[in-house]
Amino acid sequence: MATLSLRWIGLTVAAGALLAILGPFGSYMNGGPIRLLSYWIGAMLLGLVLYGSAYRIVSARAAFGSRIWLGALVGATLLASIPEALVTRAVAFWLWPELMQLRLPLPVWFAQTATIGMIAMAGVGFALRRSASASRDDLAGLPSTGPIVAPLGGDVLALQMEDHYVRVHRSTGSELILMPLGRAIETMQAEGLRTHRSWWVATHAVTSVHGNARSMRLLLSNGVAAPVARSAVTRLKAAGWVAHDENRPADGKR
Incomplete structure (x- = not known):
């Protein structure tokens, strides 16, 4: 579990660094590579907490890949984007006070945040679906007799x-x-x-x-x-x- 968490944190930091380099939604014009890295990596780590929690809650209540799961995941992503947008907007205005002069509406900021959140959720869902497909193929290759040793430890x-x-x-x-x-x-x-x-x-x-x-x-x-x-x-x-x-x-x- 600890190894898996560290893996997701590492991927999140890498994604934040990539966004700092690409500078989506005009953020490349803000300047200051250290501040850009700090902002995007921090935003992605916050997203890992918010969107990751949303993903776990939905997956605990609906079958993975079902229509109910997909609809609930979209709704949960939009809900998680609200605190993500509010926090990142406040931090961005603190790091770059000149952004306040642009009077960028909060709905636009939310739309940009939700777009990144949807892309991230879609990427995670695709990766887990491929992993599930691989597991299904592995199970199909096992003999039909005898129990399958499954990770069902614990109470x-x-x-x-x-x-x-x-x-x-x-x-x-x-x-x-x-x-x-x-x-x-x-x-x-x-x-x-x-x-x-x-x-x-x-x-x-x-x-x-x-x-x-x-x-x-x-x-x-x-x-x-x-x-x-x-x-x-x-x-x-x-x-x-x-x-x-x-x-x-x-x-x-x-």
């Missing part, structure tokens, strides 16, 4: 199928991994049950059971509610997750 609370991906729910958040749900379940060492066609839940993650056989859901320790298919209720009863009285947990706590 996994539940697995949720989303198209060709599996969302791994943990106490600290969630992540998407390119893998069939069945293969992901095979890699799990913790005890658990398949509660739904698209869900697997770890035994220790269940804090309470709500509903009845017609509409049942499990509340997990991270606050996520996992659905229970009618056909899975019998398995949950046999495992002691649900009492024979369907409206209450077997131990009165879950």
